[in-house]
Amino acid sequence: MRISVIGCGYLGAVHAAAMAELGHVVVGVDVDEQKIARLAVGDPPFFEPGLPEILRSALGSGRLRFSSDPADAAGAEVHFLAVGTPQAAGGHAADLRFVDAAFDALLPHLAPGAVVAGKSTVPVGTAERLADRLAEVAPHATLAWNPEFLREGFAVKDTVQPDRLVYGVRSPEASDVLDRVYASAIEAGTPRIVTDFATAELVKVAANAFLATKISFINAMAEIAETVGADVTQLADAIGHDTRIGRRFLNAGVGFGGGCLPKDIRAFTARAEELGRGESVAFLKEVDAINLRRRHRVVELARELLGGSVHGRKVAVLGVTFKPDSDDVRDSPALDIAVQLKGLGADVVAVDPEGVENARARHPQLEYSTSTATALDRADLVVLATEWAEYRALDPAETLRSVAAARIIDGRNVLDPDAWRAAGWTYRGLGRP
Numbered sequence: 344m345r346i347s348v349i350g351c352g353y354l355g356a357v358h359a360a361a362m363a364e365l366g367h368v369v370v371g372v373d374v375d376e377q378k379i380a381r382l383a384v385g386d387p388p389f390f391e392p393g394l395p396e397i398l399r400s401a402l403g404s405g406r407l408r409f410s411s412d413p414a415d416a417a418g419a420e421v422h423f424l425a426v427g428t429p430q431a432a433g434g435h436a437a438d439l440r441f442v443d444a445a446f447d448a449l450l451p452h453l454a455p456g457a458v459v460a461g462k463s464t465v466p467v468g469t470a471e472r473l474a475d476r477l478a479e480v481a482p483h484a485t486l487a488w489n490p491e492f493l494r495e496g497f498a499v500k501d502t503v504q505p506d507r508l509v510y511g512v513r514s515p516e517a518s519d520v521l522d523r524v525y526a527s528a529i530e531a532g533t534p535r536i537v538t539d540f541a542t543a544e545l546v547k548v549a550a551n552a553f554l555a556t557k558i559s560f561i562n563a564m565a566e567i568a569e570t571v572g573a574d575v576t577q578l579a580d581a582i583g584h585d586t587r588i589g590r591r592f593l594n595a596g597v598g599f600g601g602g603c604l605p606k607d608i609r610a611f612t613a614r615a616e617e618l619g620r621g622e623s624v625a626f627l628k629e630v631d632a633i634n635l636r637r638r639h640r641v642v643e644l645a646r647e648l649l650g651g652s653v654h655g656r657k658v659a660v661l662g663v664t665f666k667p668d669s670d671d672v673r674d675s676p677a678l679d680i681a682v683q684l685k686g687l688g689a690d691v692v693a694v695d696p697e698g699v700e701n702a703r704a705r706h707p708q709l710e711y712s713t714s715t716a717t718a719l720d721r722a723d724l725v726v727l728a729t730e731w732a733e734y735r736a737l738d739p740a741e742t743l744r745s746v747a748a749a750r751i752i753d754g755r756n757v758l759d760p761d762a763w764r765a766a767g768w769t770y771r772g773l774g775r776p
C-alpha cells in the first residue's frame with residue numbers, strides 16, 4: 344500500500360520505517376527540514392533501539408523516503424497524522440495547532456478514497472471536528488482515528504507487534520483499509536477493536552491515565568511507607584502477586600515523566616472540565632500532584648543527607664532522560680531534580696548515555712558529562728535518577744573509590760540496599776528503609 348506519515352518524531356519516524364519494513368511504500372513528511380535530512384540518509388535524529396537498523400533497511404529497499412513537502416504525500420491510500428500534541432503554553436489543555444496545520448496542508452493532496460488516520464493523542468471530539476471538515480472540503484476522503492500505544496525504548500517492536508489495534512471509524516471502508524495496513528499484525532492474532540471516534544480517542548487517554556494512576560498509587564504508598572518505616576518494593580511485590588493488580592507499573596521512585604503521561608493526564612482533565620465532567624477525572628490532579636511531590640522528595644533527601652544544604656556540594660546525577668533506552672528528556676523527573684538541585688546552589692554534574700544533548704538544549708546552565716567516572720569523581724552525593732543498565736550495575740565498592748563521600752539516593756529503587764550499606768554507603772531509596 345502507499346502510505347504517508349505526517350510528523351516524523353518519536354512516533355512518526357518509527358511508524359514510517361516500520362510500515363516500509365512491512366512492505367508498504369511510505370513517505371515520511373515533516374516540517375523540520377533538518378530532521379528530514381537526517382532521516383533521509385538513515386541517521387535517526389533521536390535514540391531509539393532498533394530504529395537505525397529498520398530505517399536503513401527500509402531506505403535501502405527503496406520503499407521509504409522522506410520529504411518536507413506535504414505535496415509528496417499525494418497519492419497515498421492512507422495518511423497517518425503523527426504530529427505533536429504538546430501541553431499548551433500557560434494551560435493544561437492539548438495544543439492542537441500542529442494537528443490542524445498538518446491536516447490543512449494535507450487537504451489538497453487527498454486522492455479519492457484516501458483515509459486520513461489520526462495517530463496523535465488528541466482530546467475527545469477532535470476526530471469528529473476533523474471528519475466534519477473533511478466531509479465539507481474533501482468528501483472523497485475519509486477520516487479514522489487509530490491511536491498509538493508504543494513505548495519509547497520498545498517503539499519498533501510495539502509498532503510491528505502491537506498488543507492491540509484500535510480504529511475509530513464512521514464507515515466500514517475505513518476499517519478495511521486499516522486492516523490492509525496492519526495485515527501482518529492481524530494475521531498474527533493481534534486483537535482489534537473497531538469503534539466510534541470518541542471511544543477510540545478516549546481509549547488512548549484512558550490507557551495513559553490508568554498507567555499514570557498506577558504509578559502514582561504506588562508512589563503514594565511510598566510516602567506512607569517512608570513515614571512508618573515500611574518497604575514499598577516489598578509491598579509492590581506482595582500486592583503484585585494478585586493477578587487482578589499485577590506487578591507491572593508498580594515501581595515506586597521519582598515518578599513518571601516523558602512527552603506523554605504528564606501532558607496526557609493534564610489534557611484529559613482540561614477536556615473533561617470543558618465537557619462539564621471535571622469531577623469525573625478530578626483524581627488525575629492528585630495523580631499529577633503525587634507524581635511531582637516525588638521529585639521534591641529527592642531534593643529534600645539530598646538536603647538531609649548533606650546536613651541541611653546542598654549549596655557548594657558536588658552532586659552526581661545519574662541519568663537525565665525520563666526513562667532508560669531513550670534520549671527523551673521531555674518532562675523528565677531526573678532532569679527536573681538536577682535543575683532543582685542546581686537552583687539550590689549544588690555543584691551538579693549530570694550524566695547520561697544518550698540524553699545529554701537534549702538536556703543541554705533545555706537546561707544549558709547545568710554541567711553535563713557522558714562519562715560516569717567524571718560525574719562521580721569527588722562527588723559528595725550520588726543521585727541515581729534514571730535506571731540505565733550501567734547505573735543499575737554499578738559496584739558499590741568500586742564506586743566508593745571515586746567519590747568524596749559515600750552517600751547515594753536510589754531514585755528508582757533498583758540497587759541492593761544491603762550491598763551498598765555493607766560497602767560503607769549511606770543508602771536512601773524512595774519508600775524503603
Ligand SMILES: NC(=O)C1=CN([C@@H]2O[C@H](COP(=O)(O)OP(=O)(O)OC[C@H]3O[C@@H](n4cnc5c(N)ncnc54)[C@H](O)[C@@H]3O)[C@@H](O)[C@H]2O)C=CC1
Pocket residue numbers: 349350351352353354355372373374375378425426427428441444445448462463464465491492493494495602603
Ligand atoms: N512518543 C511516544 O512514545 C508516543 C507519542 N504519541 C503521541 O503521538 C504524537 C507525536 O508524539 P511524538 O512523536 O512523541 O512527538 P515529536 O515532537 O517527537 O514529533 C512530532 C513531529 O511532528 C512534526 N510536525 C509538527 N507540525 C507539523 C506539520 N504541520 N507537518 C508535518 N510535521 C509536523 C514536528 O516537527 C515533529 O518532528 C503526540 O500526540 C503524542 O502524544 C502516542 C504514543 C506514543
Ligand SMILES: O=C(O)[C@H]1O[C@H](OP(=O)(O)OP(=O)(O)OC[C@H]2O[C@@H](n3ccc(=O)[nH]c3=O)[C@H](O)[C@@H]2O)[C@H](O)[C@@H](O)[C@@H]1O
Pocket residue numbers: 464491492493494495496551554558591592593594595596597598599600601602603604665666
Ligand atoms: O502515549 C505515549 O506516548 C506512551 O506513553 C507511555 O510510554 P512511555 O512514555 O514511552 O514510557 P513508559 O514506559 O510508560 O514510562 C513512563 C514513565 O513512567 C515511569 N514509570 C514507569 C513504570 C513504573 O513502574 N514506574 C515509573 O515511574 C517511567 O520511568 C517513565 O518516566 C505508555 O506506556 C505507552 O503505552 C504510550 O503509548
